[in-house]
Amino acid sequence: EEQEEDVLRELRLFLRNVIERLSLDRRFKAFTKPVDIEEVPDYMTVIRRPMDLSTLLTNIDEQRYVTVGEFMNDADLIWQNALEYNPDSDPMDRHIRHRACALKDTVRAMIRDELDEDFERVCEDVRESR
Numbered sequence: 001e002e003q004e005e006d007v008l009r010e011l012r013l014f015l016r017n018v019i020e021r022l023s024l025d026r027r028f029k030a031f032t033k034p035v036d037i038e039e040v041p042d043y044m045t046v047i048r049r050p051m052d053l054s055t056l057l058t059n060i061d062e063q064r065y066v067t068v069g070e071f072m073n074d075a076d077l078i079w080q081n082a083l084e085y086n087p088d089s090d091p092m093d094r095h096i097r098h099r100a101c102a103l104k105d106t107v108r109a110m111i112r113d114e115l116d117e118d119f120e121r122v123c124e125d126v127r128e129s130r
């Protein structure tokens with residue numbers, strides 16, 4: 001009912017704000033758009049579920065996330081894929097892995113610091129009711 005739509009609208013606003021702030025952080029530039037498979041032809045053979053900040057934003061607008069946990073499952077793909085695709089000791093791989101770890105920690109810190117646990121519980125109740 002209406003209250004449910006109010007909660008989901010507030011969730012979308014919160015998640016869009018998180019993505020907006022991540023997208024402004026220069027460390028996370030490589031994560032803002034899908035990896036270009038013309039530049040990196042083998043990417044799709046290594047990474048089964050590509051994810052990036054712009055795709056997360058599209059998913060929010062398409063109302064795919066009813067809980068923060070569902071959002072986090074996709075957000076985690078961004079850094080997990082980067083660690084998997086860039087495992088080598090060369091400086092470029094190390095550089096993107098450092099940024100992937102920074103992205104992981106930054107997203108978790110934002111959620112811990114800014115998401116009210118009672119609000120997330122209401123979102124989970126909405127998910128269970130559907």
Ligand SMILES: COC(=O)N1C[C@@H]2C[C@@H]3O[C@]2(Cc2nccnc23)C1
Pocket residue numbers: 030031035036039040081082085086096
């Ligand atoms: C999230 O971003 C990544 O996992 N990557 C891996 C790719 C390998 C390397 O860096 C990326 C883009 C790229 N393009 C051209 C040549 N080499 C590269 C970004």
